[in-house]
Amino acid sequence: MALYKEQSLKIYNSINGEKEIFTPLTEGNIGMYVCGPTVYSNVHLGNCRTFISFDLVFRYLKHLGYKVRYVRNITDAGHLENDAETGEDRIAKKARIEQIEPMEVVQRYTVDFHNILQKFNNLPPSIEPTATGHIVEQIETIKTIIEKGFAYEVNGSVYFDVIKFNKDHQYGKLSGRALEDMVANTRELNAQSDKRNPQDFALWKKAEPQHIMRWPSPWSDGFPGWHLECTVMSTKYLGEEFDIHGGGMDLKFPHHECEIAQGEAATGKTPVNYWMHANMLTLNGQKMAKSTGNNILPTEIFTGDNQHLSKAYSPSAARFFMLQAHYRSILDFSDEALKASEKGFNRLMDAFRNIDNLAVSESSTLELESWRQRCYDAMNDDFNSPILIATLFDAVKFVNGIKEGEEKITSEDKSLLKDTMQAFLFDVLGLQDTVIVNEDSREKLSGAVELLINLRAQARSNKDFSTSDQIRDQLASLGIQLKDGKEGTTFSLD
Template sequence: MAVYKEQSLKIYNSMTGEKEIFTPLTEGNVGMYVCGPTVYSNVHLGNCRTFISFDLVFRYLKHLGYKVRYVRNITDAGHLENDAETGEDRIAKKARLEQIEPMEVVQRYTVDFHNILEKFNNLPPSIEPTATGHIVEQIETIKTIIDKGFAYAVNGSVYFDVLKFNKDHNYGRLSGRAIEDMIANTRELAAQSDKKNPQDFALWKKAEPQHIMRWPSPWSDGFPGWHLECTVMSTKYLGEEFDIHGGGMDLKFPHHECEIAQGEAATGKNPVNYWMHANMLTLNGKKMAKSTGNNILPTEIFTGQNDVLSKAYNPSVARFFMLQAHYRSILDFSDEALAASERGFNRLMDAYRHLEDLPTSSTTSFDLQKWKQRCYDAMNDDFNSPILIATLFEAVKFINAVKEGDEKLKSADRELLQEIMRAFIFDVLGLVDTATVNEDSSQKLSGTVELLIKLRAEARNNKDFATSDQIRDQLLELGIQLKDGKEGTTFSID
């Protein structure tokens, strides 16, 4: 029996502002779309928090037994600087500055994005479509929206008619903005002269002569609007209506608001049942920004090469730190907070490792079933990872008490406790026991060096002293010193 049939999951829906019981459109199946990165620079920590939050959602849905199709896009075109309607494409600008092809920029930072999320132990999505790979579909969607009367072409560009759409729909309902207020607060800009109304947004932009990234369309050689990409890719792979759409809080307006308008205009259907938004990450109490220097990259956390932290921190510790806050709350990143998380992380992993060696008795002084359900209750309450972690630490306290002889644990219950903790620590929270990984790495290193010692001995026996010396010298350059003695060759690592 699927676990989801025994549990009642509630999700905070940004559209309604309430926690709602999660009921997928198709029983046993979940379609989830999350806005991915614009790959023009190294992925920043705030984005990582968003993707870790939705990795938690993905993992828990899978744990409950749902078949999940998780789609997360790569924006590799059409995203202009400062999320504006005019200006330079972020990727094209980077390509111009570095004097390389735009797709070289895309490749470099897509690889970086994948590498960083892999270090954080994020599961890959089911599908990872790119904007440039769906130009044809975007053009067809624009045609449909024009045919439905909700868009107009002017001077080679196509704009969505927000005021016309709003007559029978509610543009602004996700972000809680009234169209009247938007009109009152909008300043007319010279660059908006092609639009009927300042609120209208681009579905297709005619490329200026200097614009590198361009494609042919019925209206002009140009590029798609940033908002359109997500509408097209989400509905292509999840259908005109799907279960969950996620992203950072900063995308609620205008990006997600525009997605809803485009989807409803094209299909006449409300595209998403549950909207989820992850909150921002601050650094030492201030907003992260490259311009002010109040910024840190994930790799700088892992290596310790930064001016913010006193030491390097393992990716799993950084992940644990982020999961100690609810995904909808603002989280402040600091050296003190990370150090505290590292101590907690080590206590959790140490307790789990000691489960194997715990003494057992004929009784158990801990209500395992009740505790297990409280772990589920935490996650069922809008994926409340901090409450789950607090509940796991109740088990840590119990394990330490058993070790000291103050509590009792039956052998069968020890196996059950181990199974529950394994599921929630590793499968749901996605943590990695760094001590075990380091031990495995150490064993692999030892095995590799022993193999090289054997090859060196064979070379010496064959009087191939050049190869023998080369193995010794190159290992020394790597900080591994070989010592020849009567009992054979040993090694030490500096």
């Protein structure tokens, strides 16, 4: 029997601010859409936190036995600077500055995005559609919205009519904003003169002569609105109504609000049942910003090459740090917090590795079934990873107690302890045992050094002592000491 039939999962639904018992539209199947990156620069650490949060969600739903179709898009066009209605496309701007094609920008930073998430051990989504790959579908959706009377064309651009939509629908229900207040607080800008109302947003923009990324449409050569892309890609692969839509808290308004409006206008149905939003990451108590230097890239965590960190941290330790906070809470990233988290991570891994060596008894003093259920209870409470981690730390006490003879465990309970730790540490939290990873790396390093030792021996036999000394000295500068003995040459690491 699937685990989801035994567990009752609650999800905090952003649209009403309450935890609700999760009931998928189709039993046993889940459709989940998460807004992906705009690929014009190296992936931001705050974005990584969002994608790690939804990787946790994806992993737990799969662990419960659901068949999950996880769709996460790549925005490779149409996202203008500062999330505005006017200005330059972020990707086109980068292409102009670096004097390369926009799709070179897209390729470079899509590869970076995938590489970083792979290091964090994120599972790939089921489908990863691109905005440029769905221009035809976006044009068709705009036609439908115009036919339904919720959009209008001006000078080659098409805008969504928010005030007309709001007569029979509620624009602002996700972000808790009233349209009347929005109208009262808006000053008309010259750049918005094509719109009937300042709150209206673009479904299609006519391209200026200098705009590189453009496609033909019934209205003009232009490009789609950023909000429209997600509406089209989510409903194409998950249907007009689907279970979960996720993203960062900063996308709630206007991006997700506009998605709801577009979906309801096009189909007459509310597209999403459960809205989930991950909170932001700060650095040393301040908002991350490149302009102030209060910023760190994921690769700088792994190398330690950054003014904010005293050392390098493994991707798993950094992932563990992020999961020690609930996805809806603000998390402050600092060297001290990472150090403490790394210690905790290592304690958990040590405990897990020690389970196999525990002596078994005929009886057990531990209540492992109830402990196991507490692990599920934590995740069933809106994916509460910090409570899960605290519960997993109980296993450290169990292991130490058994080793010191204060507790007893049966063979059956030992298997239950190991299986539960295995499931939650690796399958659900997505952690990796860095000792095992490091052993694999050490094996590769040994092979490379042995090759250099052989080349050095060959150089010495040819009386090429300068090459021999160069190999020895350069390895020494990297902290690898060669020792020549009767049995041959060995090496050690400083």
